[in-house]
Amino acid sequence: MKSQSQDQNIQELKRLKSDKNAIILAHYYQTGDIQDIADFVGDSLALSQKASSNSADIILFAGVKFMAETAKILAPEKKVLLPDLNAGCSLADSCKAVDFEKFIKDNPGRTVISYVNTTAEIKALSDIICTSSNAVQIVESLPPEEKIIFAPDRNLGNYVLNKTGRDMVIWNGTCHVHEEFSLEAILRLKKENPDAKIIVHPECELPVRLVADFIGSTSSLLQFTKKDKGNCYIVATEVGIIHQMKKECPDKIYIPAPPIDSTCGCSECGFMKLITIEKILKCLKSETPEIIIEKETLLRAQKPILRMMKISEKLGL
Numbered sequence: 624m625k626s627q628s629q630d631q632n633i634q635e636l637k638r639l640k641s642d643k644n645a646i647i648l649a650h651y652y653q654t655g656d657i658q659d660i661a662d663f664v665g666d667s668l669a670l671s672q673k674a675s676s677n678s679a680d681i682i683l684f685a686g687v688k689f690m691a692e693t694a695k696i697l698a699p700e701k702k703v704l705l706p707d708l709n710a711g712c713s714l715a716d717s718c719k720a721v722d723f724e725k726f727i728k729d730n731p732g733r734t735v736i737s738y739v740n741t742t743a744e745i746k747a748l749s750d751i752i753c754t755s756s757n758a759v760q761i762v763e764s765l766p767p768e769e770k771i772i773f774a775p776d777r778n779l780g781n782y783v784l785n786k787t788g789r790d791m792v793i794w795n796g797t798c799h800v801h802e803e804f805s806l807e808a809i810l811r812l813k814k815e816n817p818d819a820k821i822i823v824h825p826e827c828e829l830p831v832r833l834v835a836d837f838i839g840s841t842s843s844l845l846q847f848t849k850k851d852k853g854n855c856y857i858v859a860t861e862v863g864i865i866h867q868m869k870k871e872c873p874d875k876i877y878i879p880a881p882p883i884d885s886t887c888g889c890s891e892c893g894f895m896k897l898i899t900i901e902k903i904l905k906c907l908k909s910e911t912p913e914i915i916i917e918k919e920t921l922l923r924a925q926k927p928i929l930r931m932m933k934i935s936e937k938l939g940l
């Protein structure tokens with residue numbers, strides 16, 4: 624049950640949103656209360672699509688910085704707010720622009736595909752962006768002989784390489800949440816729940832991907848649990864997605880896959896969880912912190928994102 628102050632916060636948020644013509648976009652890894660007050664909840668591809676097609680003056684992004692930056696790049700005329708600028712991403716941090724520039728120079732003649740989980744500077748150095756929802760299709764949209772650089776997630780990169788067989792050089796980055804799942808704990812849970820299906824985000828390490836019944840982006844995992852005839856799932860991605868799974872199919876059972884070291888027995892992205900309802904309210908009131916991207920970087924980063932959006936639209940993704 625919501626407390627009185629929570630109710631007051633939500634009422635005030637509604638009023639501010641309407642007064643300022645603002646919308647709240649939230650990623651599936653946000654806490655349930657934030658997902659419930661958002662105007663739109665989605666994975667990184669759907670959030671980018673929504674950011675580029677809405678009539679709001681202000682986008683308040685409940686997610687991490689690279690997602691808010693992508694929204695700003697796609698809608699530069701809008702004010703994009705992120706309630707806590709420390710909401711970063713260990714994967715985006717693993718790929719610094721100076722190092723990536725050298726990596727591109729060391730591997731000449733390759734098309735540079737970067738995952739959306741990167742800074743605006745990395746996007747500006749890339750030819751096409753992808754998300755976990757469309758990475759395979761983006762790679763397959765290129766002629767078979769085209770050589771590729773894929774960055775920064777090595778697990779997603781290897782997953783795509785296995786699916787497509789393309790010539791890919793892969794940056795050695797990982798997400799601290801997805802690389803930490805314990806195979807032993809997942810197999811123990813499977814033994815205790817033999818009917819459960821193991822569903823896995825492609826950012827997970829190979830041993831975890833190998834035991835998966837289904838691998839997909841957050842939205843694909845959600846779709847899978849909706850359509851699948853089974854009723855129990857061991858979920859190897861950030862625990863926030865289970866909120867939507869429960870909303871969609873409340874009678875099914877969802878068991879969070881545990882990481883190697885954990886107190887909650889589940890896997891949380893500390894960056895995502897920096898965002899709270901209180902910070903969202905404060906941010907919308909003051910219209911800070913705002914995402915600002917230097918114009919030249921923004922324009923250079925826009926091209927590869929728009930290329931991704933065009934391919935995705937053509938493929939109905």
Ligand code: 13P
Nearest residue numbers: 666667754755840841842
């Ligand atoms: P999605 O592309 O599935 O939304 O994932 C984003 C992300 O940050 C995964 O860790």
Ligand code: SF4
Nearest residue numbers: 712713714798800892
């Ligand atoms: Fe980044 Fe991992 Fe958090 Fe996703 S879950 S935002 S990849 S640190």
